Amino acid sequence: MKLRDLSPLMARRRDGGLSHGRFRADPALASLHWPDDVLEQFLFDHGDNSAFVHDYGDVDLCEIRWSLETIPTEDFEEMPTGASDAGCIENFAKNPVHWVRVRPPEVGQHWERHGTWLRPPILIARWLLHPADTGLQVLEGRTRVGVLRGRRREGLHVESHHQAWVGHPAM
Known part of the structure; x- marks a missing residue:
């Protein structure tokens, strides 16, 4: 899974329809088993930031x-x-x-x-x-x-x- 794969989830977050609690409960993210602080700072706060997608878009998040x-x-x-x-x-x-x-x-x-x-x-x-x-x-x-x-x-x-x-x- 890569940052680009999360774009539908990021669009829901960006539109204000997804609290952090609901965001982190998404099955795709829950399967990562990442610490909540990392999920929030990296994916919730910046997962659709164009600079982040450019710099980290090719990283397999599961790895x-x-x-x-x-x-x-x-x-x-x-x-x-x-x-x-x-x-x-x-x-x-x-x-x-x-x-x-x-x-x-x-x-x-x-x-x-x-x-x-x-x-x-x-x-x-x-x-x-x-x-x-x-x-x-x-x-x-x-x-x-x-x-x-x-x-x-x-x-x-x-x-x-x-x-x-x-x-x-x-x-």
Whole structure:
């Protein structure tokens, strides 16, 4: 199953006729056995975003297994995102205080207290996209990763490790 296969479901979601609860209960999505947070951030929020479809449209969604992992801060420094959004992480990193300020107050409070994001971003093993590639790529959470990079450069409180959902090839 690929993102394009979900276009009828995405059209119902886009038209407002499908809550997240009903969306995730769709048999096609339920068969993926993905964590709810990944379903929401990736498919519900962005499954019909043209940049996502361009960058991730050829990935077989059934071949991804997700795990919540702890990733060192350094790993996020050079981690890319999809080609359609190249450069956006660095744009967010230029003004991390602004990008936190325009979010709900609890986001900024969490950064100040814990030095990390409130909600884990979604990363994907680059091997799933291009078999010759290694490492991880930011699938969803480009603003969060940009804020992390920017806060680190500006000497603001940043923890040494951060949780993220990571998609690996199903074996």
